Amino acid sequence: MLNKIEIYDTTLRDGTQGAGISFSLEEKIFLTHLLNELGIPYIEGGWPGSNPKDEMYFKKIREKKKKGELKGSQVFAFSSTRRKGVKTSEDFFLSKMVESKADGFCLFGKTWDRQATDALGVTLGENLNIIKESILFLKEKTKKPVFFDCEHFFDGYKSNKEYAIDVLKTALKAGADRVILCDTNGGTFSHECQDIIKELKTLSFPLHNFGFHGHNDCGMALSNSITTVREGFGHIQGTINGIGERCGNTDLVSVISNLQLKMKIQCIPSKKIKGLFSTSKKVWELTHGEGPPNQPFVGVNSFAHKGGIHVSALQKAPEFYEHINPNSIGNRRHILISELSGQSNIINTFGDRYPELKDKRKVKSILHAIQDKEKEGLSYEGADASLELFMRRVLGHNDSIMEKNYLKINDLDFGKKKMSEASLSLNFRGDKTMTVSLGVGPVDALSKALRKALTPFYPEIKNLKLTDYHVKIIDGHCGTMAKVRVSIKHQFLKNKAFTTIGMSENIIEASWQAFESAFTYFAFLKKDQSKKVSQI
Ligand SMILES: [Zn+2]
Incomplete structure (x- = not known):
């Protein structure tokens, strides 16, 4: 050899x-x-x-x-x-x-x-x-x-x-x-x-x-x-x-x-091997958009751990459940939090930023609240920002910045061109604000109306780019009455990304929830300047 x-x-x-x-x-x-x-x-x-x-x-x-x-x-x-x-x-x-x-x-x-x-x-x-x-x-x-x-x-x-x-x-x-x-x-x-x-x-x-x-x-x-x-x-x-x-x-x-x-x-060359992850990602981007999450070494799930016992053991010795150090090829470890998680998953993900998680009873209450949500069909797996906002709510923090009065979407027919118009009325930090925006479709119009309403308060919102919008049917047997889970990924500046989710029988309402969480999370990050998005 x-x-x-x-x-x-x-x-x-x-x-x-x-x-x-x-x-x-x-x-x-x-x-x-x-x-x-x-x-x-x-x-x-x-x-x-x-x-x-x-x-x-x-x-x-x-x-x-x-x-x-x-x-x-x-x-x-x-x-x-x-x-x-x-x-x-x-x-x-x-x-x-x-x-x-x-x-x-x-x-x-x-x-x-x-x-x-x-x-x-x-x-x-x-x-x-x-x-x-x-x-x-x-x-x-x-x-x-x-x-x-x-x-x-x-x-x-x-x-x-x-x-x-x-x-x-x-x-x-x-x-x-x-x-x-x-x-x-x-x-x-x-x-x-x-x-x-x-x-x-x-x-x-x-x-x-x-x-x-x-x-x-x-x-x-x-x-x-x-x-x-x-x-x-x-x-x-x-x-x-x-x-x-x-x-x-x-x-x-x-x-x-x-x-x-x-x-x-x-x-x-040894120093180049970390580039495998980004090279793989770029080739996927030019082919099918996204590679299989379980692709060996470079998949997003290649080093994702969900079982509570596994996460607990990883903290003692990573080699118990990882065959190599994920950083060696430019990948990273993900700890997934779901109804199957143990308390160690929550502590591992948030413990360093939330000292109150030293209290085991609080961790337990978060885990139970997540399990209740998952019973309804809402999975926080892969939705890091929604998960953190949810966990903060359970811990008693209030990050809410807005309340929706009404949202109306109209389809407009301009002959060859079809557009959607979103009319949105919000209570934003106690003040009532209303915006109307046009978009190529209802989700685009909704996103633009929300951005328009928030931009005067958060001009940096222009740096927040939507990079993925994904819809999944939760209970397919209900046909067109099925609940959908909308997942939205935003990118803030170069490599800082976070994902939020929403769930409803109405796709517009589910999208609203995901957008509301995304902008709320953005405001939370801005409020607490000491928190870096990269920590998420
Ligand atoms: Zn060949």
């Missing part, structure tokens, strides 16, 4: 094969910078000639490299081997590879005998020639590194072992700097990977120049990657967050975290 592994990222190429995933040219450039900043040594940028965007991408990368940017990463171009019956010098994609002037090249070719004969329609001998000539051509024309992806290697090995080995030998003899064994269908188990590699070892292959490219159809991509590293491979391919076709590729976030933090095998 090596103590350093090459990471080859194909988020920009194989990652975009995933359903619903497409990056604009600007996004591809942005992600290239992001991966470079993370210290990824190889970035597969695209397939020159397959579309105008990828050609433009390599042009932009050349310009950036000339200016001295993107120094850390080598940006590779990807393509197939030459087409059958065409000379390498006349092959369209190979010529586009040369023209791309990328830092290196990754070619893929057929390794499964049936893929060569039935899919490509060539003899097994012709397929070997195609591989050999394509690698030789690129090596000779560019004098740069050429990697070879053995497509369907594991299925090929099971179908015709001798032929798959011939492909490996051909690629290495032609000068491939790395050969990458691909589990293209993602159907290989880790023990199969191990058995096959053990057989390859008997043939004296240079395994340190071997890589693995896995797909996750059996959920085995990460395990297979780790297995190949344990058997001596020096190169792992994958994508950030495992995005890719069908069930996705190997998730490089997990590969890097596991290898570097747990197995002490270097993948990226």
